[in-house]
Amino acid sequence: MTDRSGEALDLVVVGGGVAGLAAAVEATGQTGREGCPLSVAVLEASGRPGGKVLTTEEQGYLVEAGPDSFVTSKPGVLEMARRLGLEKELLPQGTNGSYVWSRGQLHRLPEGLFLLVPSRFLPFVTSSLLSWPGKLRMALDLVIPPRYGEADESLEHFVLRRLGREALERLAEPLVAGIHAGDPATMSVRATFPRFIKMEQQHGGLVRAALAARVEGRRRRRSAAAVRGAAPGPRRTFFMSFRQGLESLPRAMAAALPPGCLRLETRVDRLEPLPAGFRIHLEGGQALETRGLVLATPAAETARLLRPLDPAAADLVASIPQVSTATVTLAYRREQIPRALAGSGFVVPSVEGRKIMGLTYLSRKWPRPQPDPDVEVLRAFVGGAGHQDLVEAPREALVQAVREELRTMLGIEAPPLFARTFAWPRAMHQYTVGHLERVERLEARAAMFPGLALAGAAYRGVGLPDCIESGLQAARKALATSPAPSLVG
Numbered sequence: 001m002t003d004r005s006g007e008a009l010d011l012v013v014v015g016g017g018v019a020g021l022a023a024a025v026e027a028t029g030q031t032g033r034e035g036c037p038l039s040v041a042v043l044e045a046s047g048r049p050g051g052k053v054l055t056t057e058e059q060g061y062l063v064e065a066g067p068d069s070f071v072t073s074k075p076g077v078l079e080m081a082r083r084l085g086l087e088k089e090l091l092p093q094g095t096n097g098s099y100v101w102s103r104g105q106l107h108r109l110p111e112g113l114f115l116l117v118p119s120r121f122l123p124f125v126t127s128s129l130l131s132w133p134g135k136l137r138m139a140l141d142l143v144i145p146p147r148y149g150e151a152d153e154s155l156e157h158f159v160l161r162r163l164g165r166e167a168l169e170r171l172a173e174p175l176v177a178g179i180h181a182g183d184p185a186t187m188s189v190r191a192t193f194p195r196f197i198k199m200e201q202q203h204g205g206l207v208r209a210a211l212a213a214r215v216e217g218r219r220r221r222r223s224a225a226a227v228r229g230a231a232p233g234p235r236r237t238f239f240m241s242f243r244q245g246l247e248s249l250p251r252a253m254a255a256a257l258p259p260g261c262l263r264l265e266t267r268v269d270r271l272e273p274l275p276a277g278f279r280i281h282l283e284g285g286q287a288l289e290t291r292g293l294v295l296a297t298p299a300a301e302t303a304r305l306l307r308p309l310d311p312a313a314a315d316l317v318a319s320i321p322q323v324s325t326a327t328v329t330l331a332y333r334r335e336q337i338p339r340a341l342a343g344s345g346f347v348v349p350s351v352e353g354r355k356i357m358g359l360t361y362l363s364r365k366w367p368r369p370q371p372d373p374d375v376e377v378l379r380a381f382v383g384g385a386g387h388q389d390l391v392e393a394p395r396e397a398l399v400q401a402v403r404e405e406l407r408t409m410l411g412i413e414a415p416p417l418f419a420r421t422f423a424w425p426r427a428m429h430q431y432t433v434g435h436l437e438r439v440e441r442l443e444a445r446a447a448m449f450p451g452l453a454l455a456g457a458a459y460r461g462v463g464l465p466d467c468i469e470s471g472l473q474a475a476r477k478a479l480a481t482s483p484a485p486s487l488v489g
Contacts, residue, residue: 007041007288007289008039008288008289008290009039009040009041009288009289009290009291010027010038010039010040010290010291010292010479010482011023011024011027011038011039011040011041011290011291011292011293011294011475011478011479011482012040012041012042012043012278012280012288012290012292012293012294013027013040013041013042013043013293013294013296013475014043014268014280014293014294014295014296014297014305015042015043015044015051015294015295015296015297015301015455015456016042016043016044016046016049016050016051016254016262016264016296017049017050017051017052017053017250017296017456017467018050018051018053018249018250018253018464018467018468018471019296019455019456019457019467019468019470019471019474020042020044020294020296020297020455020456020471021042021049021050021250021253021254021257021471022076022080022253022455022467022468022469022470022471022472022475023294023296023455023471023472023474023475023478024040024042024253024257024261024262024471024475025080025083025084025253025256025257025471026471026472026475026476027040027292027475027478027479028040028256028257028258028261030479037258038479040257040258040261041260041261041263041288041290042257042261042262042263043263043266043267043268043280043282044262044263044264044265044266045265045266045267045268046264046265047264047265048264049250049251049253049254049262049264050247050250050251050254051066051250052065052066052067052424052427053066053067053246053247053249053250053464054066054247054422055244055245055246055247055248056420058329058331058418058420059331059371059417059418060370060371061331061363061370061371061375061377061418062244062245062362062366062368062370062377063329063362063377063379063420064245064246064327064329064362064379065327065420065422066246066327066422066424066427067246067464068241068246068360068362068365068366068379069093069239069240069241069246069365070239070240070241070246070463070464070465071238071239071463071465072236072237072238072239072240073238074461074463074465074466074469075465076464076465076466076467076468076469076472077240077249077464077465077468078090078465079468080249080253080468081242081249084249084252084253084256085252086242086248086249086252089242089243089244089248090240090241090242090243091240091241091242091243091366091367091368092235092236092237092240093237093238093239093240093241093344093365093366094344094364094365094366094367095343095344095361095364095365096237096343096344097109097342097343097344098343098344098345098346098347099342099343099345099346099347100129100170100171100174100346100347100348100349101346101347101348101349101352101354101409102129102170102349102352103352106342106346106409107127107128107129108127108128108129108342108343109127109129109171110123110124110126110127110129111123112124112214113171114209114210114213114214115193115195115196115206115210116159116163116167116171116172116175116206117138117141117163117199117206117207117209117210118138118207118210119207119210119211119213119214120214129170129171130166130167130170130171131166133166134164134165134166134167134170137163137164137165137166137167138163138164138166138167138207139207140164141162141163141205141206141207142205142207142208144161144162144205145204146200146201146204146205147161147200148201152188152189152190152191152433152434152435152436152437153188153189153190153433154184154185154186154187154188154189154433155172155176155184155187155188155189155192155193156168156172156173156183156184156185156187157189158189158196159172159184162200162205162206163206168184169349169350169351170349172184173349173350173351174347174348174349174350174357174358175347176192176193177347177350177357177358177384178347178357178358178381179192179462179463180192180428180430180431180462181323181325181357181381181383181384181385181428182323182384182385182428182430182431183385183386183430186385186430186432186433187430187431187432187433188431188432188433188434188435188436190435190436191431191435191436191439191460192431241366243368246464249464266282267282267283268280268281268282268283268305269281269282269283270305270308271293271305271306271308271309272308273309273449274289275483276291276483276484277289277290277291277292277293277451277482277483278290278291278293278449278451278452280293290451291451291482291483291484292451292452292453292478292479292482293451293452293453293478294453294454294455294471294474294475294478295452295453295454295455295456296454296455296456296470296471296474297456298322298426298427298429298456298457298458299317299318299320299322299429299458300318300322300426302317302454302456302458303315303317303318309449309452310445310446310448310449312445313442313445313446316438316441316442316445317442317454317458319438320429320430320431320435320438320458321429321430321432322426322427322428322429322430323383323384323385323388323426323427323428323430324383324388324391324392324423324424324425324426324427324428325381325382325383325384325391325423325424325427325428326381326382326383326390326391326398326421326422326423326424327379327380327381327382327421327422327424328379328380328382328398328399328402328419328420328421329362329377329378329379329380329419329420329421330377330378330379330380330399330402330403330406330416330417330418330419331375331376331377331378331416331417331418332375332376332378332412332414332416332417333372333374333375333376333414333417334374334375334376335374336412336413336414337376337410337411337412338410338411338412339410339411341361341364341376341410343361343364344360344361344364344365345358345359345360345361345365346358346359346409350386354405354409355382355387355390355401355402355404355405356380356381356382356402356405357381357382357383357384357387358380358381359378359379359380359381359406359409360378360379360381361376361377361378362377362378362379363375363376363377364376375417378406380402380405380406382398382401382402383424384428385430391423391424391425392423395421398421398423399419399421403415403416428462429457429458429462431462436460439459439460442454442459447481450481450482450483451478451479451481451482451483452478452481453473453474453475453477453478453481454474455467455470455471455473455474456470456471457470
């Protein structure tokens, strides 16, 4: 990198993932006291921005290495897309409907399922996914009294208490595994699904809340339809992506930054507190000074950087577990797949003892042009809390494991046209019971250092909208609490 030793900045963001880029976009849009743009640098250790958001091509077919979508129920990505002029590039989900692999076959998730809870009677009672005792146990939610208070509990305990074991094993666990890659026995329900607590306490139970949400959803859809009629735009689906892949977002965020702001292959060695800011020592001997600092790095790296400043804060960050995951994308000609593909894919409960957590039919879920329309692109999700060993296996062994699963589940015997694997070591942060209380203690300690803020998936949400919001908030906090700009100008 260019030698910038002694350079003084208004804000330095460590980490060029989505959260760090959001912080930089927010900061570079502000001005200083004299109306001049703020001086901002994003330090990214790797050779590309975007973190786990990575879109590639294989033989002309688009492959998502990390996440393939974002939820539209939270505004972060949609607002950033609007800010960057990417609205026309938004891509609604194509094929709808998801399935669960249970007891040796695929079962369609009941229509009208709100989170884990049925809101429509007929699809629920006719579903083959749950047994009649399991359905009756879920219906008891209507008479089970709500629990009030602020005490945390595991997601497993919450679902068992409200809906029963079948709902836990065949609905909750496989659905949340695709989001958090975690174990419901240790996951904090308040940190991962705070809406469940709100549903229970405001409506007296989850089923009542789901029914109320269905009525409210109808009203919102009518209102949204009226707005779309007045101002045509992309069709809104719960999950969305971009026409050229999800990496379109971080690429646009990076392109929106001033020249020289994003500094790739720039690794931070250590942090040093100053009377009016921080000195950032880089590998190679250079150093930067800044009055504001956003750490938008994974928990383990954040803990390393914080340790010279505050060992207690570093311990709190280090206590956030991280598990490894991997994606395996394979392509087959349609005639090579004996069983018909329905919906957008399926999830696999851990009680089934399989090696994959789920499978997405990428070429059906996202209606993008491809070289051969008769080719199906499938993506398996592996690893998580239950199968760390698979992520660490050699590429050939990982592909073979997935192919064996597809042989059992879909009857595929043929070799794939191509196979791409992407391993993400310790990439998924786990929000265990008591997580929010630990984050509050961490934020209180970070507040002892004016100008310091934390961002990213380790704290208050793992999805892309959450990461963007955390980056925006961190930039505002770091600039608002930083010392007067005595280092700059």
